[in-house]
Amino acid sequence: METLTEPYRVYFAEWLAEHEPDWVFGLNMTLSDAVPATAGLHAAVREHFAGGRRRGGVVFWDHDLFGSCAIHDPQTGARVYPERPNALTPLPRDDAHTRWIVISDGLADEASSYPTDAVPEVVSNLLPTVPEGRPEARHREFAAQQGLQEGRPVLLDPVRVFRIKGVDVAVRLLAEMREEALRTGEPVPYLLVFGGLDEDPEYAREVTALCAASGVEDDVRFLDGVPLTSVREDDGTWRLDEVDLLRVAAASSGGVVFTPGVTDVETVGLGPGLAAMAGLPCLTTEYDVFEPVYGPEFARVRMDTSPESVRAGAAEFVRTLAAFREGDDALRARLEVNRKITEDRFPRAPWERFWRELRAACA
Incomplete structure (x- = not known):
C-alpha cells in the first residue's frame, strides 16, 4: 500500500506547495474507491499543514458512506463496498487541520461506529432559490x-x-x-x-x-x-x-x-x-x-x-x-x-x- 500511495503523496505535496490553498475539499473520499489516492492526500495534508506552519487544512465532505452505499454488482449480486471500513481504509482524524462534514444525521450515526477519533458535523445540502416569473x-x-x-x-x-x-x-x-x-x-x-x-x-x-x-x-x-x-x-x-x-x-x-x-x-x-x-x-x-x-x-x-x-x-x-x-x-x-x-x-x-x-x- 505504501508503494501505491507514494506517487499520490508526491503529487498532492507538490500541488499544495505550488497553489498554497487555505482549505482543500475532498468529496466522498472516505469510500474506498481509490485508497492510495486518499492516503496520499492525507499524508500530503499532514506534511503541509501540521505543526501550525500554515493555517487551514482539508475538509472531507461525504455524501455517502459504506453501510448506506448499498450498491450491488448486477452480475454477482455482491456489494461493491463493504459495510464498514477496514484497517486499510484512510479515515479523517481529529486534528487541527482536518474538518469532516456529512450531509445527514443518518451518515453521522453510521460514522460514529468507525475506527477513528474524528466526529463528523452534519451540514445538510444547500438547495437553490428558484426565481418566479416568465421564461427568459x-x-x-x-x-x-x-x-x-x-x-x-x-x-x-x-x-x-x-x-x-x-x-x-x-x-x-x-x-x-x-x-x-x-x-x-x-x-x-x-x-x-x-x-x-x-x-x-x-x-x-x-x-x-x-x-x-x-x-x-x-x-x-x-x-x-x-x-x-x-x-x-x-x-x-x-x-x-x-x-x-x-x-x-x-x-x-x-x-x-x-x-x-x-x-x-x-x-x-x-x-x-x-x-x-x-x-x-x-x-x-x-x-x-x-x-x-x-x-x-x-x-x-x-x-x-x-x-x-x-x-x-x-x-x-x-x-x-x-x-x-x-x-x-x-x-x-x-x-x-x-x-x-x-x-x-x-x-x-x-x-x-x-x-x-x-x-x-x-x-
Whole structure:
C-alpha cells in the first residue's frame, strides 16, 4: 500500500506547495474507491499543514458512506463496498487541520461506529432559490434547441444515468403517462434526464432500448450533465443549470420525477427538494430515507417499481399536472407546504456558520 500511495503523496505535496490553498475539499473520499489516492492526500495534508506552519487544512465532505452505499454488482449480486471500513481504509482524524462534514444525521450515526477519533458535523445540502416569473430568452432558446413543443409539460429527472438511480423506471413511467395523456386528452410530457449516456454504457443501452420499445424515444432528452451555471457554447447551444431547468419545467406546468430503482442507496435524495423549491409537483418511488429527510407531510405522488404501481402512479401524476396547470388552490397549498418543509430541512445557517469558521481559521 505504501508503494501505491507514494506517487499520490508526491503529487498532492507538490500541488499544495505550488497553489498554497487555505482549505482543500475532498468529496466522498472516505469510500474506498481509490485508497492510495486518499492516503496520499492525507499524508500530503499532514506534511503541509501540521505543526501550525500554515493555517487551514482539508475538509472531507461525504455524501455517502459504506453501510448506506448499498450498491450491488448486477452480475454477482455482491456489494461493491463493504459495510464498514477496514484497517486499510484512510479515515479523517481529529486534528487541527482536518474538518469532516456529512450531509445527514443518518451518515453521522453510521460514522460514529468507525475506527477513528474524528466526529463528523452534519451540514445538510444547500438547495437553490428558484426565481418566479416568465421564461427568459435563454429558456426559450433552450426549449427550441431541444425540440420541446410549447404546451407540453417538462418533467425533470435530476439523476445520473446509473442503474441504481432508476432512469429505466422513469422511462416506464413516461410511457404510461403518455398512454394516459392520450386517453384523457392531456398533453404528453417530455422527460429531461440530467445525466449522460457515457457513465454506464451497458445500462445506457438498456435505457435507450427501453425508450424505443416503449415509444417514447422522441419524448426523452439526456442532457449529458448539468453545469453549475448556465452557459452558451461556442456553437450557440445552451446548457442550462439546475435553476434554469426548474424554471423551464415551471413555465411548462411540469414537474420532477425521482425514481430510485432500489430503496437503500439514497442518503437524502434531492429530487423532491428541488421540486419543492421551484413550487413543482413531484413523483417518487419509495426509498428508505424519504420520510426521515422530508417527513410524512410532504405531498408527492408515490409508487413502487412494479408495472401495476407505475401505471397507477402515471395516471395520478397526469391528473396532478392537469390540476397544476389549472391553478388548483388545494394543490398550490400543498406545494407551499412542501417548500416550507424543504427550507426547514435544508437550512442555510449551518453552511454560513461553517464558512465563517473556515475563514476565521485562516485569519
